[in-house]
Amino acid sequence: MDESVVTAPPSAASPSAENGSGPEYDIRLIGLTKRFDDVVAVDNLSLDIDRGHFFALLGPSGCGKTTTLRMIGGFEEPTEGRIELGGVDVAPLPAYKRDVNTVFQSYALFPHLSIFENVAFGLRRRRVKGGEVRRRVVEALELVGLAGLERRKPRQLSGGQQQRIALARALVNRPRVLLLDEPLGALDLKLRKEMQLELKRIQSEVGITFVHVTHDQEEAMTMADQIVIMNGGHIEQSGTPTELYESPRTAFVAGFLGVSNLLEGTMVGEDRVKLSDGTEVQCPREALGGRTGTVQIGVRPEKLRLGAGEANSLSGTVAESAYIGVSTQYTLDTPAGPVTVYVQNDRPGGQVATGERLTLSWSPESTFVVDSQEGLQ
Amino acid sequence: MGFGFLHRHRGSTAYLLLAPGMLFLVVFFLVPLGFLAYQSLESGSIDFGYAFTWAWDNYSSAITGYGTQFKRSFAYAGIATAIALLVSYPVAYWIAFRGGRWKNLLLLCIVAPFFVTYLIRTLAWQTILSDDGLIVRTLTDMHILSPGGRLLATGTAVVAGITYNFLPFMALPLYVSLEQIDQTLIEAAEDLYASKWTAFFRVTFPLSLPGVVAGTLLTFIPAAGDFINAQLLGSTTNHMIGNVINSKYNELIDYPAAAAMSFILMAIILALVLIYARAVGSEKLTG
Numbered sequence: 001m002d003e004s005v006v007t008a009p010p011s012a013a014s015p016s017a018e019n020g021s022g023p024e025y026d027i028r029l030i031g032l033t034k035r036f037d038d039v040v041a042v043d044n045l046s047l048d049i050d051r052g053h054f055f056a057l058l059g060p061s062g063c064g065k066t067t068t069l070r071m072i073g074g075f076e077e078p079t080e081g082r083i084e085l086g087g088v089d090v091a092p093l094p095a096y097k098r099d100v101n102t103v104f105q106s107y108a109l110f111p112h113l114s115i116f117e118n119v120a121f122g123l124r125r126r127r128v129k130g131g132e133v134r135r136r137v138v139e140a141l142e143l144v145g146l147a148g149l150e151r152r153k154p155r156q157l158s159g160g161q162q163q164r165i166a167l168a169r170a171l172v173n174r175p176r177v178l179l180l181d182e183p184l185g186a187l188d189l190k191l192r193k194e195m196q197l198e199l200k201r202i203q204s205e206v207g208i209t210f211v212h213v214t215h216d217q218e219e220a221m222t223m224a225d226q227i228v229i230m231n232g233g234h235i236e237q238s239g240t241p242t243e244l245y246e247s248p249r250t251a252f253v254a255g256f257l258g259v260s261n262l263l264e265g266t267m268v269g270e271d272r273v274k275l276s277d278g279t280e281v282q283c284p285r286e287a288l289g290g291r292t293g294t295v296q297i298g299v300r301p302e303k304l305r306l307g308a309g310e311a312n313s314l315s316g317t318v319a320e321s322a323y324i325g326v327s328t329q330y331t332l333d334t335p336a337g338p339v340t341v342y343v344q345n346d347r348p349g350g351q352v353a354t355g356e357r358l359t360l361s362w363s364p365e366s367t368f369v370v371d372s373q374e375g376l377q
Numbered sequence: 378m379g380f381g382f383l384h385r386h387r388g389s390t391a392y393l394l395l396a397p398g399m400l401f402l403v404v405f406f407l408v409p410l411g412f413l414a415y416q417s418l419e420s421g422s423i424d425f426g427y428a429f430t431w432a433w434d435n436y437s438s439a440i441t442g443y444g445t446q447f448k449r450s451f452a453y454a455g456i457a458t459a460i461a462l463l464v465s466y467p468v469a470y471w472i473a474f475r476g477g478r479w480k481n482l483l484l485l486c487i488v489a490p491f492f493v494t495y496l497i498r499t500l501a502w503q504t505i506l507s508d509d510g511l512i513v514r515t516l517t518d519m520h521i522l523s524p525g526g527r528l529l530a531t532g533t534a535v536v537a538g539i540t541y542n543f544l545p546f547m548a549l550p551l552y553v554s555l556e557q558i559d560q561t562l563i564e565a566a567e568d569l570y571a572s573k574w575t576a577f578f579r580v581t582f583p584l585s586l587p588g589v590v591a592g593t594l595l596t597f598i599p600a601a602g603d604f605i606n607a608q609l610l611g612s613t614t615n616h617m618i619g620n621v622i623n624s625k626y627n628e629l630i631d632y633p634a635a636a637a638m639s640f641i642l643m644a645i646i647l648a649l650v651l652i653y654a655r656a657v658g659s660e661k662l663t664g
């Protein structure tokens with residue numbers, strides 16, 4: 001009897017999913033659309049989120065991240081589309097019947113309740129017995145490293161501590177999915193870095209699916225094992241951080257995740273592209289995917305080498321240089337377009353002056369191909 | 378209590394800033410209060426003059442002679458406060474959470490009756506509740522009121538009058554405290570498996586308690602000492618202690634008795650307020 005309470009919080013949202021093989025997705029969004037009057041906040045979004053993953057929803061401000069999260073949480077009704085949690089359509093369920101919990105950006109701790117009662121709030125609503133409540137609250141507070149603060153009021157805690165309490169208050173319920181809307185946004189840089197690692201540790205410890213909303217690409221790369229990049233209400237690309245970084249499929253993704261050099265060209269063979277200045281470069285065949293006509297290829301600055309050692313090369317004059325300490329960033333004017341490169345400052349006096357000519361080269365495997373038009377495919 | 382908070386400010390600036398207020402309090406509150414206390418212990422009559430004689434029996438005879446009016450005052454004030462709370466809470470809630478851009482206009486509507494004098498407003502109720510008025514006729518037709526039954530000159534009319542006259546004192550503090558509540562707290566409660574009702578009772582209502590306390594005090598205290606409503610809408614059987622004090626002071630010119638009753642009224646109100654504050658818990662009020 002007690003066992004069932006411990007292992008799986010019973011709720012209307014998770015009925016038969018436990019028996020049998022169960023669905024492999026925790027969340028499925030199918031053609032999800034949200035319109036506010038004339039604003040399309042979320043546009044026909046389809047997405048599967050695997051169980052137990054740390055999932056980041058990344059995108060610029062106003063791209064519909066919060067709206068998506070609020071629809072999953074039950075605070076906003078979709079204009080169109082379906083939301084499935086563990087294989088069950090949750091459209092008819094109000095927020096309080098959904099087996100998801102949210103960590104709000106403002107933490108939203110109840111100011112009139114003690115830390116203990118804040119964390120116990122969800123358990124009490126589910127009529128968990130007193131001793132069990134005590135045990136689980138203490139356990140949750142230990143998980144976030146704040147045991148012993150039970151009797152304080154939220155206003156007696158620092159921002160970082162409140163953030164952890166908000167996390168504990170959600171996790172203590174052992175939801176199917178934890179939704180986090182920019183939970184680290186209000187913390188200073190140092191604390192934010194700490195909490196990123198902390199959140200990652202906690203996620204792997206509890207094994208609950210985390211959906212983490214952020215507009216900070218570095219944060220998403222650090223924490224998530226799956227990232228979805230959103231733009232203007234739709235998905236640009238999803239995949240692991242490495243996939244997204246190494247082979248961005250759109251110019252938007254290439255530009256949003258770090259710096260990249262994009263060059264226009266035309267197809268001249270199954271794995272060859274001729275740049276606008278006539279230089280031919282080699283690209284991975286599967287990246288080109290049988291394209292014809294004009295294409296846009298890209299290469300990350302750190303993949304470029306000085307000198308002509310690799311298969312693909314370009315020359316140009318140094319237009320700008322910026323000393324960053326560990327490396328120097330040069331922007332070159334080449335006939336094919338501007339190219340940025342990082343050069344390690346491993347030798348003293350190794351700086352290149354503005355106006356000097358440089359040759360850069362890179363390997364075909366480091367080349368990616370993007371759809372020049374945003375939203376294509 | 379006391380002036381412990383003064384210690385927070387070093388130097389004389391704080392005292393200087395406090396001086397006008399303190400002076401005002403001394404001249405217009407403490408001095409009259411002392412005078413009233415002095416007067417309440419006098420004896421004599423209007424014809425032969427009053428003299429200070431430590432006449433404590435002014436107090437005892439006030440209680441024995443007018444216990445009914447005292448009790449009635451607190452009963453009427455209590456009922457009126459409870460009704461005002463029940464009526465204002467949903468209104469204040471609705472304006473605070475659903476009012477949108479109409480908020481200010483709706484608030485204006487609540488205070489609008491205050492643009493008319495207290496006396497005139499209450500006299501208007503005399504007309505509304507009069508024996509040949511619309512309300513009495515309708516209620517008689519609906520057999521809710523027996524033929525010949527009346528509203529005017531009843532306790533109901535007095536309580537209704539008090540409720541009406543003090544409603545804004547209840548509604549405005551309620552509105553202010555509800556308006557300040559962060560909506561994400563209610564979403565957070567729903568996120569943590571609280572239904573709309575549970576979220577209200579566990580989060581919204583406790584957070585609005587400062588407004589509830591302020592509103593009930595602002596309504597109850599003046600209502601307990603009121604005499605206009607009982608005088609204009611009630612009969613002698615509905616008289617409250619305010620009516621007695623008024624007639625002792627203005628008609629019978631029995632200053633010591635009036636002063637003693639005022640002191641008793643004040644003492645009871647103070648005691649009730651303290652008990653009330655204890656019960657609600659000052660911890661909750663400060664969030």
Ligand SMILES: Nc1ncnc2c1ncn2[C@@H]1O[C@H](COP(=O)(O)OP(=O)(O)OP(=O)(O)O)[C@@H](O)[C@H]1O
Binds near residue numbers: 039060066
């Ligand atoms: N309640 C609402 N009424 C009208 N428009 C809204 C509402 N909520 C969001 N929007 C609009 O929907 C779009 C997406 O908003 P959303 O809050 O989801 O963005 P976001 O990706 O979370 O941005 P941010 O990173 O700034 O938080 C925006 O253009 C916003 O103006």
Ligand SMILES: [Mg+2]
Binds near residue numbers: 065066067
């Ligand atoms: Mg947002």
